[in-house]
Structures are given as structure tokens and as C-alpha cells.
Amino acid sequence: MSTLLQGIDARARLAGTNKLEILMFTLGRERASGKRETYGINVFKVREVIRAPALTRAPDMPPSIEGMASLRGALVPVLNMVRYVGIDTEDVPEIMILAEYNGQTLGFLVETVETILRVDWSAMRAPPAMLNANGGGLVTAVTELADGRLVMMMDVESILDQTLNGEATAVPESFSEIPPPGRTILFADDSAVARKQIARTLDAMHVGHLDAVNGHQAWQQLKKIADAADSSGRPVRDHLQLILTDVEMPEMDGYMLVKQIKADPRFKGIPVVMHSSLSGDSNHTLGMSVGADEYVPKFEPRRLAQTLNRLLA
Numbered sequence: 001m002s003t004l005l006q007g008i009d010a011r012a013r014l015a016g017t018n019k020l021e022i023l024m025f026t027l028g029r030e031r032a033s034g035k036r037e038t039y040g041i042n043v044f045k046v047r048e049v050i051r052a053p054a055l056t057r058a059p060d061m062p063p064s065i066e067g068m069a070s071l072r073g074a075l076v077p078v079l080n081m082v083r084y085v086g087i088d089t090e091d092v093p094e095i096m097i098l099a100e101y102n103g104q105t106l107g108f109l110v111e112t113v114e115t116i117l118r119v120d121w122s123a124m125r126a127p128p129a130m131l132n133a134n135g136g137g138l139v140t141a142v143t144e145l146a147d148g149r150l151v152m153m154m155d156v157e158s159i160l161d162q163t164l165n166g167e168a169t170a171v172p173e174s175f176s177e178i179p180p181p182g183r184t185i186l187f188a189d190d191s192a193v194a195r196k197q198i199a200r201t202l203d204a205m206h207v208g209h210l211d212a213v214n215g216h217q218a219w220q221q222l223k224k225i226a227d228a229a230d231s232s233g234r235p236v237r238d239h240l241q242l243i244l245t246d247v248e249m250p251e252m253d254g255y256m257l258v259k260q261i262k263a264d265p266r267f268k269g270i271p272v273v274m275h276s277s278l279s280g281d282s283n284h285t286l287g288m289s290v291g292a293d294e295y296v297p298k299f300e301p302r303r304l305a306q307t308l309n310r311l312l313a
Contacts, residue, residue: 018252018253019118019120019121020042020043020118020119020121020248020253021042021044021117021119022040022041022042022043022116022117022119022143023040023042023043023046023049023097023116024038024039024115024116024117024151025095025097025110025111025114026039026110026111026112026114027039027081027089027091027093027110027111028082028087028089028090028093029089029090030087030088030089031089031090036111037150038114038149039081039110039151039152039154040117040143040151040154041099041108041156042153042248043116045099045100045156045277046097046098046099047098047099047100048097048098049096049097049098050095050098051094051095052078052093052095052096052109053069053070053071053096055067055069056070062163064080064083064084065077065079066078066079066080066109069096069107074105076098077106077163078107078109079106079107079108079163080093081093081108082109082111084159089111092111093110094111095110095111096108096109097110097113099156104160106156106160106163117145117151119143121249121250121251121253121256122251122252123143124141124142124143124153124251125141125142125143125250125251126140126142126190126213127139127140127142138154138155138158138159139154139155140153140154140155140191140248141249153250155190155193156277157191157194157298170301171197171200171201171204171301172204172301172302174204175302175305175309177205178206178309179309179312179313180312181206182208183207183208183312184207184210184241185207185208185209185210185240185242185243185308185312186211186221186225186242186244187202187209187210187211187243187244187275188213188217188218188243188244188245188246188249189211189245189246189249189275190214190246190249190250191246194246194298195211197298197299197301198211198244198275198304200301201304204305205308205309207308207312213249214250214251214252215249215251215253215254215256215257216251216252218243218252218257219261222240222261225239226264226266226267229266230266235266235269236266236267237270241312242270242271242272242273242311242312243261243267243270243271243273244272244273245257245272245273245274246274246275246276247276248276255290258272258274258290258292259290261291262290271293271294271311272292273293273294273295273307273311274294274295274296275297275298275304276295276298277297277298277299293311294311
């Protein structure tokens with residue numbers, strides 16, 4: 001199964017093409033409908049796919065945590081995705097997806113892993129607001145396959161936050177890093193959990209902010225700001241002093257957004273910071289290759305505040 005994930009260098013070349021690769025998986029046949037729904041996770045977040053190893057359960061673990069596994073000397077918490085999502089099924093999860101993001105490793109128990117799908121981010125649609133509200137924000141994007149099936153992209157950041165009871169997205173009440181007054185940031189992120197943490201961080205820094213749920217929406221807002229600046233005869237940087245963007249977003253990803261910003265002379269001099277749970281060295285390099293000025297891991301509000309303060313000052 002690990003052969004599914006070979007060719008990382010080839011996937012790295014997807015940066016800036018607005019494409020991604022999704023590892024598709026199922027969680028079992030639901031008793032009521034008799035259907036197997038299809039879910040997905042970005043291949044960049046997947047380290048390995050293996051048979052479910054022997055697990056050890058410790059006292060006081062969250063209900064959705066099946067246990068912990070010892071893998072190459074490291075203890076990895078393992079989440080039962082069937083129980084977490086609430087699938088009523090007789091099927092037993094026998095496959096583990098080992099995911100790594102934001103410097104943390106977590107195992108996901110699933111029923112089956114299907115294949116890797118290469119798709120354009122423009123084909124990934126934001127889910128209906130009602131789905132997000134009822135599903136706890138677990139689905140960040142949906143795409144339709146040629147056979148009519150819908151693939152739902154899971155928000156691993158939301159899963160991490162809920163599993164840790166909000167500890168992953170806690171924000172200090174105040175920061176020593178306070179930039180000069182009158183600064184405004186536009187930030188884009190498809191994760192509701194991440195947007196809330198960014199907004200709380202900026203509020204604690206006394207920085208004004210605008211937000212967008214994906215790169216496409218952010219680009220539309222930026223064009224409106226640039227048009228307004230043109231009409232007033234003032235540079236864009238008088239209206240907006242920094243742009244913060246996630247990498248993984250439906251319709252337009254962060255790599256493509258950064259490329260378009262850097263190609264438009266109206267945004268010259270405005271720093272662009274990539275803010276992602278894809279925190280490995282290769283992802284940092286990819287962000288720099290499309291023109292990002294800085295690359296900051298998610299869920300590190302103090303580090304984010306320090307970076308933003310330095311650039312805004």
C-alpha cells in the first residue's frame with residue numbers, strides 16, 4: 001500500500017498549477033442507506049498507508065482515540081474515523097493512514113483505501129453552509145467523480161482541534177508583538193477552526209482584518225481593493241498591509257493565489273505569508289518558489305504574531 005505514495009517529487013511539481021492529489025478512502029457501508037461514502041485527504045499530508053497495527057489503549061483517552069501505536073520507536077495516537085464521523089456500520093476499519101501535519105503525526109483508522117486522484121482545485125467546491133454547520137466543519141471541500149460519486153475532503157485541522165478539546169487552537173490573551181496602529185491584513189483559509197484562531201490572534205495584536213474562505217474569494221476581494229485604490233489615486237498598501245494565506249483551499253489554492261498576487265504590480269511591496277499545516281521543509285521550499293515572503297506553520301500563534309509584527313512594523 002505504501003507504493004501508492006511514491007513519486008513525491010512529481011507531486012511537488014504540482015505547486016503553482018492549482019492541482020492536488022487526493023488519497024481516497026471509505027469508512028464502511030452504512031446500515032440505513034446501504035452506501036459507502038468516499039472521503040479524501042491531501043496526499044501531501046500522508047506519510048504512509050499500512051495495515052492497522054496492534055494498539056494500546058491508555059486511561060482517559062478521548063472516545064474517538066482507538067489507542068496508540070509504536071511505529072519505528074515513536075508513539076502515535078490513532079483515531080478511529082468510523083467512530084469519529086459516526087458511521088453506523090458492521091465493517092471493521094483495518095487500514096491506517098499515517099498523516100503528518102504541523103509537526104504532529106496521527107493515525108486514522110479507515111475501512112479501505114481506494115486510489116490517488118489528481119484533480120484541479122477549481123473542481124473542488126466549498127460544501128454547503130448547512131453541511132458545515134451540522135458536520136462540525138469536518139468537510140472543507142467536495143468534488144464529483146466521473147461515476148457520479150462525491151468525494152468529501154476531510155478537515156484534519158478541525159479533527160485535531162476537536163480531538164485535543166481546542167488545545168491546538170488556543171490563543172494567548174495578549175502579545176508583546178503589537179505593530180503600529182492602522183494595519184490591516186487579509187487572510188484566506190478554508191478551515192473554520194483556522195480562521196477563528198487567526199482572527200483571535202489578530203484581535204489580540206490589535207490588527208484589522210478581512211477574511212476569505214478560499215483563494216478564489218481572496219483574489220476577488222484583492223481585486224476590489226486594488227480597483228478602489230486606483231480610483232482614489234492611492235497605492236494598495238495604503239489600504240492593505242499584508243496578505244496571509246493557507247495552502248490547501250478549494251477553487252484556488254494558496255500557491256496559485258501567491259503567484260497571481262506577485263504577478264500583479266499593484267500589490268508590489270505587500271508581503272505575502274503562507275500559513276499552513278503542511279509544515280515540512282519541502283512545502284516551505286514550494287511556498288518560497290511561488291514568491292511567498294514567509295512561511296509559518298499553523299497553530300503556532302506566538303510564532304505567527306512575531307512574523308506578522310516584524311513584517312507590519
